[in-house]
Amino acid sequence: MNLDKEIFNLIEKENTRQINGVELIASENFVSEQVKQAVGSCLTNKYAEGYPGKRYYGGCEIVDEVETLAIDRAKKLFGVEYVNVQPHSGSQANAAVMLACLNAGDKILGFDLSHGGHLTHGSPVNFSGILYNAIFYGLNKEGNLDYDNIENIALKEKPKMIICGASAYTKDWDYERLRNIADKIGALLLADISHPSGLIASKLLNDPAKFCHIITTTTHKTLRGPRGGMIMVGKDFENPFNQKFKSGKLKSMSTLLNSAVFPGSQGGPLEHVIAAKAVAFKEALDSRFVDYSKQVIANAKTMVSEFIKLDYNVVSGETMNHCMLIDLRSKNINGKTAEDILQAGDITVNKNMVPFDTESPFITSGIRIGTPAITTRGLNENNCKKIVQFIDEILTNVNNLDRVNEVKFDVNNYMRKFPMFKV
Numbered sequence: 063m064n065l066d067k068e069i070f071n072l073i074e075k076e077n078t079r080q081i082n083g084v085e086l087i088a089s090e091n092f093v094s095e096q097v098k099q100a101v102g103s104c105l106t107n108k109y110a111e112g113y114p115g116k117r118y119y120g121g122c123e124i125v126d127e128v129e130t131l132a133i134d135r136a137k138k139l140f141g142v143e144y145v146n147v148q149p150h151s152g153s154q155a156n157a158a159v160m161l162a163c164l165n166a167g168d169k170i171l172g173f174d175l176s177h178g179g180h181l182t183h184g185s186p187v188n189f190s191g192i193l194y195n196a197i198f199y200g201l202n203k204e205g206n207l208d209y210d211n212i213e214n215i216a217l218k219e220k221p222k223m224i225i226c227g228a229s230a231y232t233k234d235w236d237y238e239r240l241r242n243i244a245d246k247i248g249a250l251l252l253a254d255i256s257h258p259s260g261l262i263a264s265k266l267l268n269d270p271a272k273f274c275h276i277i278t279t280t281t282h283k284t285l286r287g288p289r290g291g292m293i294m295v296g297k298d299f300e301n302p303f304n305q306k307f308k309s310g311k312l313k314s315m316s317t318l319l320n321s322a323v324f325p326g327s328q329g330g331p332l333e334h335v336i337a338a339k340a341v342a343f344k345e346a347l348d349s350r351f352v353d354y355s356k357q358v359i360a361n362a363k364t365m366v367s368e369f370i371k372l373d374y375n376v377v378s379g380e381t382m383n384h385c386m387l388i389d390l391r392s393k394n395i396n397g398k399t400a401e402d403i404l405q406a407g408d409i410t411v412n413k414n415m416v417p418f419d420t421e422s423p424f425i426t427s428g429i430r431i432g433t434p435a436i437t438t439r440g441l442n443e444n445n446c447k448k449i450v451q452f453i454d455e456i457l458t459n460v461n462n463l464d465r466v467n468e469v470k471f472d473v474n475n476y477m478r479k480f481p482m483f484k485v
């Protein structure tokens with residue numbers, strides 16, 4: 063039936079890989095059938111540059127309703143006044159925010175990539191570090207944020223924007239403290255909640271909406287929607303740095319953000335993805351999603367304590383969210399080797415820099431592990447103990463491929479007991 067055998071055979075192979083393996087990449091998840099159907103729908107055919115009611119193309123009446131539903135559901139889910147669901151990705155969302163708020167060369171203060179931050183928070187290889195003057199804060203020796211240190215840097219350097227949020231930080235954030243720091247120097251505070259947004263929507267972590275000027279997120283990580291981004295503002299306000307779109311008077315942040323997404327940095331929105339975002343938001347508004355988020359955290363905490371029992375060095379010694387960082391230096395394995403050998407056992411993790419890493423970003427000294435995807439497949443605390451045993455068995459047999467193959471066989475049999483997510 064499928065004429066393009068090459069591609070559809072590959073999709074089938076990827077499907078088998080996902081079913082047989084243990085997916086522990088902290089930024090991944092498995093979407094529901096309805097989310098997948100929306101992404102694969104006829105909405106992909108539609109051009110809709112602009113916003114609901116103000117489009118540059120005809121025939122947008124129905125996608126207007128789709129996008130409006132997505133916005134309304136996101137507002138309810140996060141308790142915010144303004145939402146833009148058009149960013150194609152988390153990186154695009156951050157690019158639009160910076161375009162709306164900064165001039166080229168302005169100073170931004172972000173969380174160091176090698177300590178758990180993200181490329182778009184000022185890395186020299188990313189637009190954020192190329193266009194803006196980026197400086198960083200990091201973790202202390204214990205692997206925690208040091209807010210006094212952040213305040214000292216901010217008071218000395220006076221960045222125009224402070225960015226909080228991370229791709230690999232296992233503690234919660236004190237948004238109130240960061241807002242106090244930002245207010246002392248008149249800086250804007252951006253919270254990038256790409257990783258924990260599902261847990262925040264479930265009200266299991268601190269709420270950034272009260273304290274941060276702007277919030278960005280992806281929709282495909284703990285939020286369990288399609289790949290994409292989103293921008294939110296808790297309470298709309300006039301942007302104090304309104305140089306970019308000067309018109310003689312201050313413009314509201316929401317107006318500036320809309321302009322910065324389209325036409326500022328994107329063309330037509332992906333209405334099929336926006337429909338899938340709306341489906342995911344509806345799922346996340348259901349109380350079963352809160353149960354899911356609680357299980358995500360319980361599973362991560364269980365894995366951390368199992369790793370500690372087996373003498374692994376867990377960065378900062380605990381987790382309060384969905385992920386953990388394991389420093390493998392005490393086990394004499396680097397991150398790259400660990401990633402490769404675990405993959406040979408059909409366990410997918412990613413190598414990751416650990417604070418004060420002595421290896422390059424291509425090798426690294428650690429791995430990052432997350433529980434959102436396996437929790438979606440129905441694994442509980444007991445199952446997570448078993449997964450840690452599989453990981454330990456593989457990592458203690460790095461040079462014994464026969465043994466790794468045996469474990470892989472057990473892993474495949476174990477995972478086939480857990481069906482993919484259906485709603």
Ligand SMILES: *Cc1c(COP(=O)(O)O)cnc(C)c1O
Nearest residue numbers: 151152153180228229254256257
């Ligand atoms: C994942 C992530 C992003 C980027 O998301 P993409 O959709 O991959 O562009 C941005 N910020 C943080 C903190 C992230 O973890």
